[in-house]
Amino acid sequence: MHFPYRFLASRCALLLLGWGLALPGAAWAASPGxxxxxxxxxxxxxxxxxxxxxxxxxxxxxxxxxxxxxxxxxxxxxxxxxxxxxxxxxxxxxxxxxxxxxxxxxxxxxxxxxxxxxxxxxxxxxxxxxxxxxxxxxxxxxxxxxxxxxxxxxxxxxxxxxxxxxxxxxxxxxxxxxxxxxxxxxxxxxVGPALGATVTQxxxxxxxxxxxxxxxxxxxxxxxxxxxxxxxxxxxxxxxxxxxxxxxxxxxxxxxxxxxxxxxxxxxxxxxxxxxxxxxxxxxxxxxxxxxxxxxxLAQKSGLGYLLIPEGVGGRMWVEDTRGVRLAEFHKERERALVLGLPVGRGYYLRIPGQEARFTLQRGREVVDAGALTWTALSVASRGALEDAFRDHLFGVAFGPRFYSGYVASAGMAPVPLYPGPDLSP
The missing domain is CATH 3.40.50.1460 (Rossmann fold)
Structure with a gap:
């Protein structure tokens, strides 16, 4: 799997600098108080x-x-x-x-x-x-x-x-x-009339x-x-x-x-x-x-480490640690960078259907760039009808600004402010 990271390094660095994560001496964008x-x-x-x-x-x-x-x-x-x-x-x-x-x-x-x-x-x-x-x-x-x-x-x-x-x-x-x-x-x-007022209160x-x-x-x-x-x-x-x-x-x-x-x-x-x-x-x-x-x-100061997956990369992905514990799963749209907060002191695999890449997080605030990972073949097994339904279709729809905008509009909710990025489609 190829991550076009070299073309996106500056934009992703700005994202991390905004969080206070890119450099050891960077100011932390924590929520005060x-x-x-x-x-x-x-x-x-x-x-x-x-x-x-x-x-x-x-x-x-x-x-x-x-x-x-x-x-x-x-x-x-x-x-x-x-x-x-x-x-x-x-x-x-x-x-x-x-x-x-x-x-x-x-x-x-x-x-x-x-x-x-x-x-x-x-x-x-x-x-x-x-x-x-x-x-x-x-x-x-x-x-x-x-x-x-x-x-x-x-x-x-x-x-x-x-x-x-x-x-x-x-x-x-x-x-x-x-x-x-x-x-x-x-x-x-x-309930009976005598209890009505008490129950209502x-x-x-x-x-x-x-x-x-x-x-x-x-x-x-x-x-x-x-x-x-x-x-x-x-x-x-x-x-x-x-x-x-x-x-x-x-x-x-x-x-x-x-x-x-x-x-x-x-x-x-x-x-x-x-x-x-x-x-x-x-x-x-x-x-x-x-x-x-x-x-x-995740912008608050904490002991978590971070995995950065840059813009231009999309599809279904999940993160498991070396114990076999799946910590996060998602179907990413291409148009946004994504940063995951993960516990430190252990090894991880970033996986997609058919492939996986190994990485480690040793200390809090450490950032691992997914664009620099090496990918190898992966074999996946599952069992049972409902197991197959989850494996094949759960996280089957991409999530990002397009899905989010349609969802909040249909639900009548106030959206978060979106920050449009460049069109990175081929």
């Missing part, structure tokens, strides 16, 4: 004996942890990693706690204390609350997710996570069946509009299952979200991934999947306080 925290809950177990345990929720938890830990002031993982996951992610299990109610409430208490101190110091703390695991909708229409020792309901979410939060911005990311009903109150059963306290600093990204917008992909040991939605946050959804190359960019990226990634079991119907809403608040800001 912000602190970041992440609370990740990942649970394979099911509370319903008729419902099979998940296989990869713990893998998703470990991958979210490894992505946020280099960027955040504190990252908490509540999960019991199985033997295979512990082998793929050595050292993570020793930092994890069981996903129980008491552990969750204690983690929230500690994080709220730290974030309150940040606010007192004039900073804006940002909290990511991430859940991956089983969810269900009860008889009264209220959604819940499964902790190790019992359900955690929508009432619990608002009472313990949202209402008392001291975060300046709170991003909820939930990958679970019926996840819409874990956050939204649509579909409650009717109770439900009002559990509406997102009362909390304008909260944004949500949910794997389903209706009663729908979430799906796992065994070829990459991950949930499909979580894999797409992490790919987007790593920078694959950054359509205007400003180092930030806003909600509209993530939504358009996931729409493009799923558009080519014809098997209805593999289609995602996500629900996402940015914080009403600032609809442009980024879900990911």
């Amino acid at each position: 912000k602190t970041t925290y992440a609370l990740i809950v990942a649970n394979n177990a099911s509370l319903d004996p008729k419902q099979a345990a998940l296989r990869y929720a713990d893998d998703d938890g470990a991958r979210y942890y490894e992505f946020f830990a280099p960027q955040a002031q504190e990252t908490v993982l509540l999960s019991v990693l199985d033997e295979e996951t512990q082998g793929r992610h050595p050292g993570v299990a020793s930092r994890a706690r069981p996903p129980t109610r008491s552990a969750l409430l204690e983690a929230l208490r500690q994080l709220n204390t730290r974030m309150a101190a940040d606010k007192a110091a004039g900073l804006t703390p940002v909290l990511y609350f991430i859940f991956t695991g089983h969810g269900q909708r009860g008889a009264a229409g209220e959604g819940s997710v499964n902790l190790l020792d019992g359900p955690f309901s929508r009432t619990d979410l608002y009472k313990h996570v949202i209402a008392p939060s001291t975060a300046g911005f709170l991003h909820l990311i939930v990958d679970a069946c019926d996840s819409y009903f874990f956050v939204n109150s649509r579909g409650t059963l009717p 109770h439900l009002a306290s559990r509406e997102l509009e009362r909390y304008p600093h909260v944004g949500v990204v949910l794997s389903t917008s209706k009663a729908q299952e979430s799906h796992e992909w065994s070829a990459i040991s991950s949930g499909v939605f979580s894999h797409q979200v992490r790919s987007a946050l790593a920078g694959a959804a950054d359509v205007n190359a400003d180092g930030r991934v806003e909600y509209s960019e993530l939504m358009a990226f996931i729409a493009s990634a799923s558009q080519g999947v014809e098997d209805v079991r593999g289609r995602l119907d996500i629900f996402a809403r940015p914080p009403l306080l600032d609809r442009s608040a980024p879900l990911s800001d």
